[in-house]
Amino acid sequence: xxxxxxxxxxxxxxxxxxxxxxxxxxxxxxxxxxxxxxxxxxxxxxxxxxxxxxxxxxxxxxxxxxxxxxxxxxxxxxxxxxxxxxxxxxxxxxxxxxxxxxxxxxxxxxxxxxxxx
Amino acid sequence: xxxxxxxxxxxxxxxxxxxxxxxxxxxxxxxxxxxxxxxxxxxxxxxxxxxxxxxxxxxxxxxxxxxxxxxxxxxxxxxxxxxxxxxxxxxxxxxxxxxxxxxxxxxxxxxx
Numbered sequence: 001x002x003x004x005x006x007x008x009x010x011x012x013x014x015x016x017x018x019x020x021x022x023x024x025x026x027x028x029x030x031x032x033x034x035x036x037x038x039x040x041x042x043x044x045x046x047x048x049x050x051x052x053x054x055x056x057x058x059x060x061x062x063x064x065x066x067x068x069x070x071x072x073x074x075x076x077x078x079x080x081x082x083x084x085x086x087x088x089x090x091x092x093x094x095x096x097x098x099x100x101x102x103x104x105x106x107x108x109x110x111x112x113x114x115x116x117x
Numbered sequence: 118x119x120x121x122x123x124x125x126x127x128x129x130x131x132x133x134x135x136x137x138x139x140x141x142x143x144x145x146x147x148x149x150x151x152x153x154x155x156x157x158x159x160x161x162x163x164x165x166x167x168x169x170x171x172x173x174x175x176x177x178x179x180x181x182x183x184x185x186x187x188x189x190x191x192x193x194x195x196x197x198x199x200x201x202x203x204x205x206x207x208x209x210x211x212x213x214x215x216x217x218x219x220x221x222x223x224x225x226x227x228x229x
Binding site for chain 1: 160216222
């Protein structure tokens with residue numbers, strides 16, 4: 001399967017704990033995006049990378065959230081001191097910056113469902 | 118304020134009919150508008166993209182229109198099938214930073 005993969009698919013944690021999610025994008029894609037989605041809402045942009053550089057981070061994003069893409073391949077999203085309001089689906093997407101068809105479409109992974117108790 | 122609005126209520130359509138979904142936006146000047154399909158518990162799947170200088174785009178049973186004067190896009194599924202039942206999301210792509218801004222989606226139910 002050459003699509004976007006995310007791990008874990010589900011995570012239940014207690015308030016105050018740290019969690020880390022992983023995303024493996026489509027191998028030839030150099031852009032990687034993280035989104036958060038709650039029930040009945042569209043995805044909310046968190047941050048994105050072009051290769052290993054983090055180019056933009058949402059102003060709404062708390063300092064408890066950090067993301068890395070150390071070698072321009074997979075990415076991790078860490079949430080420190082989780083709060084109940086962090087419960088959501090965390091989606092990763094990737095895209096290409098080439099000049100081929102599909103330049104602007106994003107390919108999404110299945111998401112990681114986080115529940116903070 | 119900037120807003121993207123999609124019908125919040127579910128749309129129920131009889132199988133075989135054309136389903137039409139609406140996406141309205143205010144205070145944005147998108148370079149592109151995209152439509153995605155999302156099934157429960159899954160990530161969105163890209164369907165169609167339309168550029169600001171295009172009026173209409175088609176792909177098989179799907180058709181998208183884009184009116185930058187009205188700030189509206191319409192998404193049509195012709196000869197609808199129960200398998201088309203899903204939530205459909207519109208997203209605006211801003212030319213400045215290639216960031217997608219999303220609507221909340223419309224749930225489409227095709228009844229046999």
